Amino acid sequence: MTDSQKLQLILTIFFISFLFSSCNQAPQEKKFTIGFSQCCADPWRDVMNEEMYRELAFHPEINFLMKVANNNSQVQIEQIKELQQSDIDLLIVAPNESEPLTHIIEEIYESGIHVILIDRKTESEKYTAYVGADNYQIGKTAAQYLSNQFRRKGKIIELQLPLSISPAVERSNGFRDALKMHPEMELLQILGVGFYLENIEKKLPDYLRKYSDINIIFGHTDLISETAYKLVAKEMPERLDSLFFVGVDGIPGTGRGIEAVEEGILDISLLYPTGGGEVIRLALSILNNEPFDKKNFLQTTVIDSSNARILNLQFKKVASLQKRIDQQKSLIEALEVIYHNQQTFIFILISTLLIALLLWIALWRSLKTKQKINENLRAKNKEVFEQKEELLKKQEEIIKMSNEVEEATQAKVNFFTNISHEFRTPLTLILVFTEDLIIHSDNLDKLVKENIRPIRDNALRLLRLVNQLMDFRKVESNRMQVRAGENNLIEFVQNMMYSYYKIAEKRGIDFKMICKDENLMVWFDRDMIDKVLFNILSNAFKFTHDNGKISIIISVDTFEKLVKIKIEDNGRGMTEEEVKHIFEPFYQAENNNVNGGTGLGLSLSMALVKLNKGDIVVRSEKGHSTSFTILLPLGNAHFEKDQLFNKQNNQFLNNEQYEFETVERDSLPLSSFKTESEYKLLIVEDNEELLQFLHKKLSLDYQVFIAKNGKEGLSGSFEIIPDLIVCDIGLPEQDGLEITKILKSDLRTSHIPIILLTARSTIEQQIEGTKAGADSYITKPFNIQFLEEKIKNLLHNRQILQKVYSQDLIDFQQHNDLNLIDQEFVKKFITYVSDNFHRQDFQVADLCEELNISRSQLYRKIKALLDQSISDYIQNFRLKKAEELLVKDELSIAEIAYQVGYSSPDYFTKVFKSNYKVTPTQFRKN
Numbered sequence: 003m004t005d006s007q008k009l010q011l012i013l014t015i016f017f018i019s020f021l022f023s024s025c026n027q028a029p030q031e032k033k034f035t036i037g038f039s040q041c042c043a044d045p046w047r048d049v050m051n052e053e054m055y056r057e058l059a060f061h062p063e064i065n066f067l068m069k070v071a072n073n074n075s076q077v078q079i080e081q082i083k084e085l086q087q088s089d090i091d092l093l094i095v096a097p098n099e100s101e102p103l104t105h106i107i108e109e110i111y112e113s114g115i116h117v118i119l120i121d122r123k124t125e126s127e128k129y130t131a132y133v134g135a136d137n138y139q140i141g142k143t144a145a146q147y148l149s150n151q152f153r154r155k156g157k158i159i160e161l162q163l164p165l166s167i168s169p170a171v172e173r174s175n176g177f178r179d180a181l182k183m184h185p186e187m188e189l190l191q192i193l194g195v196g197f198y199l200e201n202i203e204k205k206l207p208d209y210l211r212k213y214s215d216i217n218i219i220f221g222h223t224d225l226i227s228e229t230a231y232k233l234v235a236k237e238m239p240e241r242l243d244s245l246f247f248v249g250v251d252g253i254p255g256t257g258r259g260i261e262a263v264e265e266g267i268l269d270i271s272l273l274y275p276t277g278g279g280e281v282i283r284l285a286l287s288i289l290n291n292e293p294f295d296k297k298n299f300l301q302t303t304v305i306d307s308s309n310a311r312i313l314n315l316q317f318k319k320v321a322s323l324q325k326r327i328d329q330q331k332s333l334i335e336a337l338e339v340i341y342h343n344q345q346t347f348i349f350i351l352i353s354t355l356l357i358a359l360l361l362w363i364a365l366w367r368s369l370k371t372k373q374k375i376n377e378n379l380r381a382k383n384k385e386v387f388e389q390k391e392e393l394l395k396k397q398e399e400i401i402k403m404s405n406e407v408e409e410a411t412q413a414k415v416n417f418f419t420n421i422s423h424e425f426r427t428p429l430t431l432i433l434v435f436t437e438d439l440i441i442h443s444d445n446l447d448k449l450v451k452e453n454i455r456p457i458r459d460n461a462l463r464l465l466r467l468v469n470q471l472m473d474f475r476k477v478e479s480n481r482m483q484v485r486a487g488e489n490n491l492i493e494f495v496q497n498m499m500y501s502y503y504k505i506a507e508k509r510g511i512d513f514k515m516i517c518k519d520e521n522l523m524v525w526f527d528r529d530m531i532d533k534v535l536f537n538i539l540s541n542a543f544k545f546t547h548d549n550g551k552i553s554i555i556i557s558v559d560t561f562e563k564l565v566k567i568k569i570e571d572n573g574r575g576m577t578e579e580e581v582k583h584i585f586e587p588f589y590q591a592e593n594n595n596v597n598g599g600t601g602l603g604l605s606l607s608m609a610l611v612k613l614n615k616g617d618i619v620v621r622s623e624k625g626h627s628t629s630f631t632i633l634l635p636l637g638n639a640h641f642e643k644d645q646l647f648n649k650q651n652n653q654f655l656n657n658e659q660y661e662f663e664t665v666e667r668d669s670l671p672l673s674s675f676k677t678e679s680e681y682k683l684l685i686v687e688d689n690e691e692l693l694q695f696l697h698k699k700l701s702l703d704y705q706v707f708i709a710k711n712g713k714e715g716l717s718g719s720f721e722i723i724p725d726l727i728v729c730d731i732g733l734p735e736q737d738g739l740e741i742t743k744i745l746k747s748d749l750r751t752s753h754i755p756i757i758l759l760t761a762r763s764t765i766e767q768q769i770e771g772t773k774a775g776a777d778s779y780i781t782k783p784f785n786i787q788f789l790e791e792k793i794k795n796l797l798h799n800r801q802i803l804q805k806v807y808s809q810d811l812i813d814f815q816q817h818n819d820l821n822l823i824d825q826e827f828v829k830k831f832i833t834y835v836s837d838n839f840h841r842q843d844f845q846v847a848d849l850c851e852e853l854n855i856s857r858s859q860l861y862r863k864i865k866a867l868l869d870q871s872i873s874d875y876i877q878n879f880r881l882k883k884a885e886e887l888l889v890k891d892e893l894s895i896a897e898i899a900y901q902v903g904y905s906s907p908d909y910f911t912k913v914f915k916s917n918y919k920v921t922p923t924q925f926r927k928n
Contacts, residue, residue, distance in 0.1 A: 032065035034092065034289045036282075037085035041098035041122070042073045042197075044225070045258055046251050046276060050096075050121070053278025056324060059331065061286065073197045075102040082106050092116040092130075092285050099166040100124050116288050120281045123168040133277040133284055136299040137169040140272050141176025144248055147270065147304050148218055149184040151246070156187045159209055161202065161221040161230060162194050173222055173250065190216060195226055202229050207237050217244055224249035224259035224271050231267050250274050252305045254317030263310040271310075275300040429465050429783040433458065434695060437786055465783055484527050484613050484645040486638065491524045491565060492517055495554060498535050502543065510549040517556040524565050525638040525646075530610040534618075537603040538569050538630045545628070546573035563636045570629040576622040584620060615640040681797055682707065684724040686715030686741070687759070688733050696728065699786060700793070712736025716744060719751055723862050725800075726793060731760035731771070739774045746775030750859050752823040753866050755796040759784070775821065800866075827853070828867065839880050842905045846872050880904070881917055888926045895922045 038054070040047060051068070058066055067085060071078030075098045083106070085093060093110055095117060097103040104124040111117045116130040123132060148156060160177065163170035174192075181187050190213050195201050210216060221227030227249035234242050252273035253259045262268045277300050287294045305313060436458040495515060506513035542552050555568040576584065587605040611618050615635055622628040638646055683704045687693040693708055700706050707722055709715035712733040719727060719741075727745070731738035738758050745751040755777040771779045778792055834852050838844050849872065850857050864872050880902040887898045899910035914922050 033063040035065040035067065035088065035090045036092050036094060036285055036289075037082075037088065037090040038066065038068040038094040039078055039082050039085065039096065040068060040070045041078060041096045043070050045255070046223070046253050046274070047096075049253055049255075050276035050278040053276055054282055057279040057282040059328070061282070064282075064286075071098055073098060075099045078103065079106045082110065086110060086113070086115065090115060092118065092289055094118045094120055094281055094285065096120050097122045097124055097167070099164075100168050100171075101166065116285075118281055118285060118288070120277055121169065130288060131284055131294060131296050131298060133281045133298045134169075134300060135274050135277075135302055137172035138176035139299075140250055140274065140302050141173035141178075142180040143176075143302060143304065144173075144220060144250070144272055145177045145180030145184070145187070148220070148246075148248065149180075149187050152187065152218070156218050157213065157216045158187060158189045158218040158220055159191045159193060159206075159213070159216050160189060161206075161219065161226045162192050163222040163226075164194065164197060170222055177220065195222075199226060199229050202226070203233055206230055206233060210234070210238060210241060218246045218248065220248045222250055224251040224253065224262060224268060227268055227271075228262055248272075252303075252313075254314060254321070260305055260310050260314045260317065263305050263307065264314055266307070270304055270306045273303045273305055275302070429468070433462070433465075433783040434692075434786045482530075482610075482613060484530070484641065485647050486525050486527050486614065486641050486645050487647045488523050488525050488638070489528055491522045491526075491556065491567075492519060493521075494528065494531070495535070495556065495567070498532065498539070499554070502539060505543060506552070509543075511543070511546060512551040513553075515554040515556065519556075519558070522556065522558070522565065524634055524636065525641065526614045526616075526634055527610075530614060531632075531634075534607040534610050534632065535567075535569075537607045538632075541603070542569055542571040542573065542628075542630075546571045558636070565634050565636060567632040567634070568629055569632075570627065572627045575624045575626050575628050577624050581620050581622050585618070681705065681726065682722060682724040683793070684709065684715065684718055684722060684727045684729075686710075686712065686718075686727065686729040686733065686738070688730060696789075699790070703790075704793075712738070712741055716741050719745055719754070720748075723751065723866075724754060725866070726796060727754055727756045728789070728793070729756060729758055731758055739771060742771070742774040742776050746821065747823065749823055749827055749855065750863070752821055752827075753863065755800065757789070757792060757796070824867065827863070831864070835876060835879055839876060839883065840901055840903045842900075842903055844876070844903060877913065878917075881914060884910070884914065884922070885918075885925070888922055891926060898922070 040051070054066075058064055067088060067090065069081040069085065071081055078098050079102070082093070082095065093115055095103070095107060097107070097119065100123060104126045107117055107119075107124050108126050108128045111128045111130070117128075119129050119132045119134075121134045148158070158181075160174065162174055165171050165174070178189065181189055191209050193201060193205055193209060219227060219230050221230060227247045231242075231247050234245060246269045247267070249259055249262070249268045249271040251259045252263075252271040255261070259268065259271045263271050277298075280298065280300065284294055284298060286292075436454055439454050440458065492515075499513070499515060502513060505511075539552075546552055550572050552569070552571045555566075555570065557566050557568075558564070559566060585604050585608040608618050611632060611634075617633045619631040619633065620629070621631075681704050683700055684707045685693060685696050685700070686709045687696065688710055690710070693710065697706050697708055707718060707724065709718045713735040715727075715729060715733070716736060718724075729738045729741055733741075738760070742756050742758065745754060745756065756775065757778045757780060758771045758776045759780055759782060760771070768779045768781075777796055780789060780792065830853060831849070834849060838848065846857060846860070850860055853860065855863070861872060864870070864875065868875060870878075884898050884902045887893055887901065893901065895911070896907040899907040902910070904910035904913070911921055914925070918925060920928070
């Protein structure tokens, strides 16, 4: 298809679409929005509303919003505000009360929105126009009619609407002013009926009894007068014929004012036009900028028995005609919809046919062109296919070479990772031996003492290099996972500084922290930022001269929502060129050759800070100073959900021993600890040297059993049932994690504390060990004192739990310090004892059968958990129950003895006295 043909097709489709869209007339958009605030709902208001909607039917361009306040001025004020917020162009208001509505209507008027008052007025002239009957004239007309009707003297009672609305005030004023011209007419009483006519029933009968000569009742509305009529008919029927009832409204329709006159309930009613249609026409004149009058009074007339029937018939005829008009209008609208639908269908059909014709022509031309193109493609495909076969052969060769390179690379990576892990075990041996020699250095000669610490320090340096290489490898392979938590940054930095105070004091370095805040909560990975601070502080101390200065300045940038950790020293500094490359892996400045190093520390630090969504900024002046500023974002929105951990476990933090550390660990305080030889320890380790060293060290305090692989360790655990197990993770035949899972899931061994030793130090690996059920996780190389104190703590904690539980036997099941298996076991044990302690034939064999465990295993388990025998536990349980029964003082000593499971009261007394040092009788008296 040529360009001219394509253009012709596009223009044709565009013309058809334009023709189609022009034939579908969109519904007329709303030009104006009118809001209407109706004060209440009653038959007269219903007529007003109907007239409004009838008039609006001729003006589809009007968007009409109506709200009804139900005689509540405060509600009406709020509704008017809501209408104002709806961007209305004009507001129609029938005020519920004059004074309360004055302010809001003035406010609307002054804001530039036209305001029309209908039926009622406010106390201000700030409105656009008023539509309604002349209420003053209505009251005056009523008085004049009554004066003409009653040529003899008339006695009147006025039933008055609340004077807070303008029609009530105006009708009363007009009525009284007209009566002044007719002194023969006397207004004896005015009765305020209230909004809900509540006073008519309460007060009208009393007034009628008080004034027996009253012959006229003038109500401000037809409803008021009808209510008065019904009340008199019910309670004072003898007065009904002597009373003349006057109402106001003259509403057409069944049960309304005109019909009430026709039926003789009301003697007369004064027509009170609603003005519904007139107010809509007036609103349109105002919105269309046409001339209008501000005050538009509607005419009234007297409706009596002479014209009520005629008016009622006329109104019914009008209502019937209006109903027919509405039906015709609905029918016309339905026909218009059908017409437009048919018109649309015709144009869609024509457009579809034209488009189909054009598409057929285009398709025919396209097929012709496609035949020519296909012939050319066949020739080219043959050529491409031949080239593709050659490329596939080359690609296979490239893939084969790539796989070989990848396998070689992976083998190197695996070797690198494995050898890094393997370094940790010999480092452990070096460090534990040197630490042991340092502790017992008093027995060594001077030369050995001088050489021990350099050995220890260089082992620590080697450990740090291994850690940095492994961290760097993890960052490079995107396997470093962030575990961010909310931490007190000030406390975190202070804890880091403690490790440097001794070297700072030794070298005379002014080392301090400057910060305005005592507490500063920041989200970051503690382990990562710990390594970052260590690297930067190590460099600061390395390149700062003795008697120099190192400062840590922490501040908050509220504008950028960052916290800044600035580490500044007055050391040798760096050149601009060195600063540019300082974060590159393996980069070393020229002046760094003296101090050595790998060039990984700062590169790793930048990577770790980046993982925490932060940055590091460096400023340095050669020969003067250097500052590293760590920038960390505030809040936690910059982390992924799986990176957030509200509570970080401190045991997962980097537990490195820094290369300058010389302070020994203090022993952990223990009180009332058992003689160590009572405890049995099982050590599972495949490294012979480390195994023998641990056996030698720990045998001084414990009964130590050893196993050289996982299979031996597992079988030994079930055979010995040790008090604690120290187990390596990387074991032949069965690894430490698998052993831990098996032991922690077996009822016989689930209570045994397990310490895992491993060269795998990542947080994820530590979490894996903890999930397996390990009670502690220690990474190699480790401090032997730290291991010893960890063992003491775990055994001591177990001893404390035993003491607590044995002192509170009844509430033992409420404690949740045990794992789920032990908790369930203890629960079953206590429940069974509680249910059967009263039996005199209760035996341990019953417990073994219930708990599905052998007698020896049950004794070991209860001894480990409660530190007492089963018989002692049952006896103490029975005595506790006996003590409770003695306090209640409801049973005899003999009855209590039998009830708690003793076969003899004498034996019960003997056992009780041996435990409580008094007899049951003496205990009850005390």
